[in-house]
Amino acid sequence: MTRTMTDPRTPHSAWTRLTEPTLVRRSVVSVVLAFVLVWAVLLGYIFITYKHTITNDPGLQKYGDALLVSLQDLTDPAHAAAAIASTETWTYIRRRQSGIFPGKTLHALSDAAGNPVFASPELKTLNLPPRQPQAVGVITEASAQGSVYRIYTGHNARWALQVFEPKRTDAAFLAYNGRFILPYLLLAMPFVLVPVWLSVRNGLKPLQQLASRIARRNTDDLQPVGFNARHRELKPLEQSLDTLLARMRQKVERERAFVQDAAHEIRTPLAVITAQAHVMARSQIEEERTQAQAHMEQAIARTSHLAQQLLDLAALDEAQRPAPRDLDVAQWLRAALAQAVPQAMARQIELSLDAPDTLPTRLDLPALESIVHNLIDNAVRYTTAGGNVAVGLRQDGALLHLVVQDDGPGIPFTERSRVFERFYRGLGHAANGSGLGLAIVRQAALRMGGQVQIGEGLSGQGVGFFVGIPLPHSA
Structure with a gap:
């Protein structure tokens, strides 16, 4: 099977470039x-x-008045008729020469007694209306054979004159x-x-x-663009690109550190599993094989727990969030606390809950589960045997408050600023952990638009975690 390569100089490519x-x-x-x-x-x-000119300063009115003035000294009707005929011919020639005005200007002249002196031959076929006494001195309009004529009517002591001028249509003018x-x-x-x-x-x-500078960059190069834009319009673009690259650089560094820490954390239990499996396969002493099996089961459980926490943290890091669900938070919290009872009883730890009988709302349930389970698990895991763990739930306006406190050894003030970092485990604790629990709690709270703070525990001892989650308006 052969593959045909497209020449960028082909007509199709040229047409695409032309229409782009x-x-x-x-x-x-x-x-x-x-x-x-x-x-x-x-x-x-x-x-x-x-x-505006036609309405307020009509040229036809001036033309008719000037023609009457030129006729007022003529007493012979034949001379007056000849003057009108000559003027009509001259006007027609000028209109044709200009090429602007349509048709021919027509004239009708009569003496003071009303006897016709001159009339354009075309007036017989146009059948235009005769002069009306009330129209003297006023420009009127009349239609004849599909054309509109503007009509001037005027008179002096000897003559009465009518001028019929074809009117230009608006379309012709435009x-x-x-x-x-x-x-x-x-x-x-x-x-x-x-x-x-x-x-x-x-x-x-x-x-x-x-654009050329960015295109020449290596795919792994997330350093600032370094364009040094001199123009004011390009500076925001360069700053935005540098900011975006800085964020991507931080994210890549966090992911690289996360992978390294995860690999390091998984390596330890896997080494234990390998060593104990070797003991179980080679040892001839039943007690050693039993002890090796117990250590291997603990390592497998730790690996499984770490893998689950890694999955939880990856799910919380995703941009896509599940749709909130309607639930009774108080009843759900009682069920979640009941799951921790066997572990608490095994260490003689007393669990208590201070919550209303019912508290219906709408929340991101997976994120809430991550917060509650990790806080309760940490409290039961790190509290000394015979201690106390108190869980509180209340609503304050549009804010849901969740509190988990214990009276265990607590967390020193010097370490409290780092307990929410991934894979960070404080010193001096006998219980084993992955260092991801509180990082998951913080990420889940942020995804719900809330926050988590660390504070005092019970009776001035231990530690407390205070979570605030904003509730939707519909709640």
């Missing part, structure tokens, strides 16, 4: 969209100005002015796009250098 989103392309597209917005705003401004503005924007666009493209490309160079 980039910050430079995004900036250029943003500028293009800004130009489109400017074009739309300018076109809207011109359109609003046009509407189309013409849109085409008029566009070349100017297209001319200006390269002078804006090129500097933007160059500035963005130049601005991204430090970021690309940072």
